[in-house]
Amino acid sequence: MKLAKGAKVALLLGMVFVLSACGVGRAANHDGVYELSFNIQVPSTHQFHKEVVEPWAKEVEEKTDGRVKVNIYNSGALGTLSTAYEDIQGAVYDIGYVSPSLHPDTELFPLSIGDLPFGLSAPSDSTKVLTPFIETYMADTLEDVVPIGVSATDSYQLYSKEPVETVEDVKNQKIIASGYQRVDLVGLWDAVPVTLGLEEIYTSLDRNTVNQATYTSIGAVGLKLFEVAPYMTKIDMGNTALFYLMNKRTFEALPADIQTLFEEELAPSLVKMNSDLYGGASAEAIKVYGDSVAEKDGRVIEPDEEALAEFKKPAKTVWEDWVEMANDKGFDGKEMMEFYKKSLIEAGLSLPY
Known part of the structure; x- marks a missing residue:
């Protein structure tokens, strides 16, 4: 009416x-x-x-x-x-x-x-x-x-309908990603980033609208993604x-x-x-995910250092682009990045790039 x-x-x-x-x-x-x-x-x-x-x-x-x-x-x-x-x-x-x-x-x-x-x-x-x-x-x-x-x-991991062992396995795949940095990274993997709300992740995987999704392990268990994505690749994207x-x-x-x-x-x-x-609770969530998908012949995949390095390599460009974006917005991007990296070191963390 x-x-x-x-x-x-x-x-x-x-x-x-x-x-x-x-x-x-x-x-x-x-x-x-x-x-x-x-x-x-x-x-x-x-x-x-x-x-x-x-x-x-x-x-x-x-x-x-x-x-x-x-x-x-x-x-x-x-x-x-x-x-x-x-x-x-x-x-x-x-x-x-x-x-x-x-x-x-x-x-x-x-x-x-x-x-x-x-x-x-x-x-x-x-x-x-x-x-x-x-x-x-x-x-x-x-x-x-x-x-x-x-x-x-x-940290974000990768959830998929088919096994993802190397970065080659994500090429041309439709991957749910949130936040412009992860969206940019997915594109640099030669995949197709898809931006959707949390409430749409499960349905999109279930209906094969997308092939893969990036999300946290705790969040993935909360959304029961193990029902629609039998593989998790542990890459710790941040x-x-x-x-x-x-x-x-x-x-x-x-x-x-x-x-x-x-x-x-x-x-x-x-x-x-x-x-x-x-x-x-992250480690426990990953275990729960692995136990849940095992019933469907799924598994948690942990890439070796060489394979993981290939996932990480394109992200250096995302870091560099952030500095340029900050400069374009009127900030001193170089100074902010130096401050951030100094804070990482002071916190006892290593610099990825």
């Missing part, structure tokens, strides 16, 4: 009102309880929900003596990852995380350095390396948001930085003591929970 023009406008305004109600300071009118909306991209069955967001929400309520309640919205109910920064800025929801590489044309661009392939893999290393980077290059540039902290996912943010007006609406509590205890706790999950 077609809606009249006036009804359509009324419906749209109603939807905007509902989404806005999930945002800034809504709970200030609920007997002094501040209800904050936290939008995440995974379902409630995912480990990230069960071991990070849900326990953190309980901790917030406990440590604020019930004055703050965090309402969790799963499966991107309030917005996708591709619009996360704008959504948090506009108070579509109060708390969320962004993947900086999905926002290269915003002030988040500098942080996309943390997603360069074959750089950072462990979430705790991402926190150590990227926190000083944020403080040096981004502290005064963020608008309408308050940083909660930075962590990351576990992780995705997760930059946790709160809407600035939401933060400023909170009582001063709660603001301090977030800054000194709750924000660091969220980052630690994230790092503990993705840093500690």
